[in-house]
Amino acid sequence: MAASRDHLSTVRHVIVVLSGKGGVGKSTVASQIALGLMHAGKKVGLLDVDLCGPSIPKMFNVEEKDIHQCPEGWLPVYIDKEQRLGVMSIGFLLSNKDDAVVWRGPKKNAMIKQFLSDVVWSNIDYLVIDTPPGTTDEHLTVIENLKSYNPDGAILVTTPQAVAVGDVRRELTFCKKTHLPIIGIIENMSGFVCPCCGEVTNVFSKGGGESLAKQFSVPFLGCIPLDPHLTQSTEEGRDFFEAFKGSVAIKALQTLIQRLILVDENLP
Amino acid sequence: MYVDNQSNKSEVVKGNNSDYIATMADVPDNAPKLCPGTRSEKAGEAEACSGCPNQSVCASAPKGPDPAIREVKERLHSVKHKVIVLSGKGGVGKSTFTAHLAHGLAADPNRQIAVLDVDICGPSMPRILGVEGEQVHQSGSGWSPVYVDDNLSVMSVGFLLSSPDEAVIWRGPKKNGLIKQFLRDVDWGEVDYLVIDTPPGTSDEHLSVVQYLSESKVDGAVVVTTPQEVSLLDVRKEISFCRKVGLPIIGVVENMSGFICPKCKNESQIFPPTTGGGEKMASDMNVPFLGRLPLDPRIGKCCDEGKSYLTTVPDSPATHAFIQIIDKIVKHCQANEQKTETETGEMDCS
Numbered sequence: 001m002a003a004s005r006d007h008l009s010t011v012r013h014v015i016v017v018l019s020g021k022g023g024v025g026k027s028t029v030a031s032q033i034a035l036g037l038m039h040a041g042k043k044v045g046l047l048d049v050d051l052c053g054p055s056i057p058k059m060f061n062v063e064e065k066d067i068h069q070c071p072e073g074w075l076p077v078y079i080d081k082e083q084r085l086g087v088m089s090i091g092f093l094l095s096n097k098d099d100a101v102v103w104r105g106p107k108k109n110a111m112i113k114q115f116l117s118d119v120v121w122s123n124i125d126y127l128v129i130d131t132p133p134g135t136t137d138e139h140l141t142v143i144e145n146l147k148s149y150n151p152d153g154a155i156l157v158t159t160p161q162a163v164a165v166g167d168v169r170r171e172l173t174f175c176k177k178t179h180l181p182i183i184g185i186i187e188n189m190s191g192f193v194c195p196c197c198g199e200v201t202n203v204f205s206k207g208g209g210e211s212l213a214k215q216f217s218v219p220f221l222g223c224i225p226l227d228p229h230l231t232q233s234t235e236e237g238r239d240f241f242e243a244f245k246g247s248v249a250i251k252a253l254q255t256l257i258q259r260l261i262l263v264d265e266n267l268p
Numbered sequence: 269m270y271v272d273n274q275s276n277k278s279e280v281v282k283g284n285n286s287d288y289i290a291t292m293a294d295v296p297d298n299a300p301k302l303c304p305g306t307r308s309e310k311a312g313e314a315e316a317c318s319g320c321p322n323q324s325v326c327a328s329a330p331k332g333p334d335p336a337i338r339e340v341k342e343r344l345h346s347v348k349h350k351v352i353v354l355s356g357k358g359g360v361g362k363s364t365f366t367a368h369l370a371h372g373l374a375a376d377p378n379r380q381i382a383v384l385d386v387d388i389c390g391p392s393m394p395r396i397l398g399v400e401g402e403q404v405h406q407s408g409s410g411w412s413p414v415y416v417d418d419n420l421s422v423m424s425v426g427f428l429l430s431s432p433d434e435a436v437i438w439r440g441p442k443k444n445g446l447i448k449q450f451l452r453d454v455d456w457g458e459v460d461y462l463v464i465d466t467p468p469g470t471s472d473e474h475l476s477v478v479q480y481l482s483e484s485k486v487d488g489a490v491v492v493t494t495p496q497e498v499s500l501l502d503v504r505k506e507i508s509f510c511r512k513v514g515l516p517i518i519g520v521v522e523n524m525s526g527f528i529c530p531k532c533k534n535e536s537q538i539f540p541p542t543t544g545g546g547e548k549m550a551s552d553m554n555v556p557f558l559g560r561l562p563l564d565p566r567i568g569k570c571c572d573e574g575k576s577y578l579t580t581v582p583d584s585p586a587t588h589a590f591i592q593i594i595d596k597i598v599k600h601c602q603a604n605e606q607k608t609e610t611e612t613g614e615m616d617c618s
């Protein structure tokens with residue numbers, strides 16, 4: 001690719017979704033933020049750098065789609081006809097979805113660099129990046145390569161129980177050490193509403209995220225309740241905002257999305 | 269400019285399966301793509317090596333398998349059974365399961381149990397086993413693990429950190445170095461079961477564990493999943509990984525299988541098995557299914573407090589399920605033991 005354009009320089013905002021702990025809902029939050037921003041009229045890119053366990057193609061029901069190469073680089077897979085939401089994931093590059101990507105750090109880093117430099121994001125408002133759990137190669141590579149583009153920062157996802165919160169403390173340290181700004185902490189899976197009797201059970205206890213945010217003086221972005229409709233949407237790759245309008249998790253997600261829209265509007 | 273994603277003019281980017289499987293060889297960060305691996309016979313002399321910055325080092329370095337593999341074998345000679353707990357997906361309860369497998373096994377006072385936490389970036393064993401803040405000591409015979417009980421010991425990077433906020437921000441090679449030390453240098457003493465907890469994925473930690481244990485007999489892997497497809501998707505990859513590296517699979521455990529409302533006793537599927545759950549996945553992939561563990565908020569609470577759920581809430585569906593699953597794992601390991609005995613004619617020839 002001779003006259004390769006600097007695709008990332010056309011991106012207005014970069015948001016990295018992080019969590020030290022696995023399975024807390026990073027991919028869910030990343031996909032719903034991307035979707036919500038799209039519904040709010042923004043142009044969005046969603047990059048999945050979880051190379052060993054990519055979930056994004058499944059969450060949008062586009063597992064069978066292919067990535068195409070054009071002279072400018074790799075074209076993302078678009079979720080909607082208007083091409084307002086494009087996604088990129090290693091999932092699209094595998095010929096069989098059960099294939100394992102068994103790579104050590106250096107190979108993972110090379111792939112991520114390629115994702116960051118070669119994907120054609122044309123003038124998008126937001127690039128949301130979903131990451132694997134932990135604080136290792138993928139995260140370091142993403143942050144190092146984004147540095148010159150001044151990313152807006154990280155959204156840290158946690159669940160309320162102490163073990164998950166403990167991992168987020170380490171993630172906070174990670175952001176400080178790598179000089180990545182923190183947009184805020186979001187507590188996911190905060191309480192389960194029994195569909196039968198309405199009793200709210202804190203399946204994974206409650207409140208850890210907020211007290212942690214206070215302790216480290218970073219913004220708290222709210223609690224997303226455990227919502228079976230949200231699980232169902234991500235399982236079936238449906239548009240949660242369209243399919244389950246009255247759902248409990250929608251309000252929490254909307255608040256979060258409004259906040260991210262403000263980031264854009266407050267810009268000079 | 270409008271770019272048509274589906275236009276036939278553009279080329280589809282797709283890799284072969286083999287593109288995604290790393291060799292077990294050690295390939296440094298700065299090596300060219302076709303590096304044969306620094307331990308290969310051709311290291312420093314292969315075609316790819318000309319121009320590689322490591323050439324002179326590689327050409328003169330000792331060849332052959334990492335001597336640590338041997339050393340690990342010798343160290344773990346005193347360990348009868350080794351079980352690795354794996355999952356492609358994060359947060360499915362690997363560590364919770366590992367801890368309770370250990371507690372369950374240690375319920376028999378005649379057994380000696382050890383737990384090794386190779387989750388370097390997110391160690392949770394110290395907290396779950398209630399030994400947070402403890403330290404490991406070094407002696408002439410190696411690192412001594414932390415004892416949770418007389419017959420239950422644990423080693424984790426968590427014990428090496430100065431505060432719970434400290435992050436281990438390490439790239440692959442450093443993680444591999446520590447895993448090597450954990451496997452080679454920890455003085456476990458005589459142990460019946462060593463249970464190894466891993467981080468999610470199929471990357472450095474997993475390759476290293478399998479590689480360093482390649483001469484020490486491993487009984488197999490227990491693969492943990494939750495019922496929904498988003499999770500099974502990654503777990504299938506983990507099973508492909510086990511097959512690729514020749515790690516036997518003891519079976520699949522499905523965790524967080526159903527939630528019983530404490531008020532009305534109605535069962536909800538918080539994580540619905542939309543594609544048949546762990547059992548169907550196991551039968552599709554032709555591996556044993558070991559059982560289901562229900563979602564009980566008290567399990568999480570016990571983990572937070574560093575207590576064993578099995579003794580805190582002894583008479584619950586989840587405890588019964590745990591005990592049955594643990595029983596199956598023990599049976600598997602005992603069968604392995606008998607097999608080895610007949611194979612070697614009861615003689616220990618090492």
Ligand SMILES: Nc1ncnc2c1ncn2[C@@H]1O[C@H](COP(=O)(O)OP(=O)(O)OP(=O)(O)O)[C@@H](O)[C@H]1O
Pocket residue numbers: 019021022023024025026027028029050053055131132133188189190224225226227228229230231232234235249356357358359468496498499539
């Ligand atoms: N608020 C919620 N309500 C209901 N289900 C949820 C919620 N958040 C996440 N889930 C479900 O929990 C599971 C785990 O979520 P997800 O895959 O997003 O986690 P992750 O942090 O990306 O995991 P990994 O560390 O493996 O990448 C998914 O099945 C998802 O649908």
Ligand code: SF4
Pocket residue numbers: 295296299300302303304305306310311312313314316317320321322323324326327
């Ligand atoms: S000299 Fe050869 S073996 Fe050594 S790192 Fe370079 S390419 Fe690999």
Ligand SMILES: [Mg+2]
Pocket residue numbers: 026027028050053055130131132
């Ligand atoms: Mg994910």
